[in-house]
Amino acid sequence: MAFRSIEWIEDKGVLRLIDQTRLPDTLVYLDLTDEHAICDAIRDMKVRGAPAIGVAAAYAIVAAAKRSKAESLKDLREDLRAADNSLRASRPTAVNLFWALDRMARVIGAATSMKSLRTSVLAEARAIEAEDVAVNQAISRYAMEVVPQRATFFHHCNTGSLATVDLGTALGVIRTAHESGHEVFAYLDETRPRLQGAKLSAWELMQYGVPHAVIVDGAAPHIMRTKGADLCVVGCDRVAANGDTANKIGTYALALAAKDNGVPFYVCAPTSTIDMTTQTGECIEIETRDEGEITHINAVRVAAKGAGVYNPAFDVTPARLISGIITEFGIAKPPFEDSLMRIMKDKHDGK
Numbered sequence: 243m244a245f246r247s248i249e250w251i252e253d254k255g256v257l258r259l260i261d262q263t264r265l266p267d268t269l270v271y272l273d274l275t276d277e278h279a280i281c282d283a284i285r286d287m288k289v290r291g292a293p294a295i296g297v298a299a300a301y302a303i304v305a306a307a308k309r310s311k312a313e314s315l316k317d318l319r320e321d322l323r324a325a326d327n328s329l330r331a332s333r334p335t336a337v338n339l340f341w342a343l344d345r346m347a348r349v350i351g352a353a354t355s356m357k358s359l360r361t362s363v364l365a366e367a368r369a370i371e372a373e374d375v376a377v378n379q380a381i382s383r384y385a386m387e388v389v390p391q392r393a394t395f396f397h398h399c400n401t402g403s404l405a406t407v408d409l410g411t412a413l414g415v416i417r418t419a420h421e422s423g424h425e426v427f428a429y430l431d432e433t434r435p436r437l438q439g440a441k442l443s444a445w446e447l448m449q450y451g452v453p454h455a456v457i458v459d460g461a462a463p464h465i466m467r468t469k470g471a472d473l474c475v476v477g478c479d480r481v482a483a484n485g486d487t488a489n490k491i492g493t494y495a496l497a498l499a500a501k502d503n504g505v506p507f508y509v510c511a512p513t514s515t516i517d518m519t520t521q522t523g524e525c526i527e528i529e530t531r532d533e534g535e536i537t538h539i540n541a542v543r544v545a546a547k548g549a550g551v552y553n554p555a556f557d558v559t560p561a562r563l564i565s566g567i568i569t570e571f572g573i574a575k576p577p578f579e580d581s582l583m584r585i586m587k588d589k590h591d592g593k
């Protein structure tokens with residue numbers, strides 16, 4: 243079943259999103275017409291996944307421009323600056339959110355009239371959306387260089403069509419390998435506490451008919467050692483200039499297991515997720531989320547009432563544990579300071 247996690251419907255001025263908090267039981271679409279509702283959907287993870295968050299934020303600016311009652315370019319810009327500020331405060335770790343909003347801000351600043359501003363923000367959002375589709379396809383193409391004919395993967399969280407606009411990053415690689423004739427099996431970390439693996443990645447792979455097994459996060463090292471694996475593929479929320487990578491909590495543990503078992507560990511990273519202004523992973527802000535995500539599952543308490551809780555939503559995998567960073571411009575290999583610089587230069591030079 244084909245589906246799009248995000249769709250802008252211009253004639254209605256609506257951003258149509260799959261409400262990911264309702265999956266896998268029900269496929270519910272939300273039609274959002276204002277930036278506040280889109281901001282809330284990002285914060286509440288109704289739309290989630292670094293690339294998807296960036297695209298949603300871009301269309302939130304389009305929605306704000308469409309709704310604004312401003313009567314001057316100056317006032318319209320003020321309205322959009324307020325929307326920008328709210329969106330930037332929605333979630334701190336995924337750099338795609340800020341990358342997309344920076345692109346929208348440049349377009350807003352360059353506009354010479356209210357009409358041209360509204361036209362250009364829509365064009366820029368559509369460009370960001372189209373770029374995500376093309377980037378995901380390129381990542382999958384390059385990834386096939388490191389995927390054997392018979393491939394057992396380990397995967398963490400959700401990085402598929404739900405986390406992006408179309409194919410996905412790491413889960414897109416697994417899907418592409420399957421659909422291009424590789425013999426694929428994927429172990430999917432359930433990914434506590436939000437269970438993106440059990441709820442979303444399993445749902446996606448069932449749509450595509452990819453053989454898989456959902457596993458407890460803590461079981462990955464044991465299964466890797468006893469059953470074997472060919473590679474780990476994960477997504478990312480921010481890649482620092484030295485290759486340290488922030489991703490969903492539990493990624494670091496999977497990388498440690500991969501290193502201990504001699505399994506290649508690949509990060510699938512659109513260059514929009516590479517942040518060359520952040521030197522190392524130590525500088526990446528890690529989002530902490532509500533304790534209820536840990537104490538309850540589907541609104542049922544599972545932790546002792548009154549227990550202390552700490553809920554970091556991401557962790558940083560040191561570059562030394564990463565075999566390669568698969569981008570739309572090729573696979574960066576260690577030392578990442580040099581290879582990422584080359585890839586970002588290729589992007590800048592339009593290669």
Ligand SMILES: CSC[C@H]1O[C@H](OP(=O)(O)O)[C@H](O)[C@@H]1O
Nearest residue numbers: 290291292401405477478489490
């Ligand atoms: C395509 S990579 C998406 C990336 O975002 C996820 O985080 P969240 O579910 O909190 O938005 C996770 O870290 C994925 O790897």
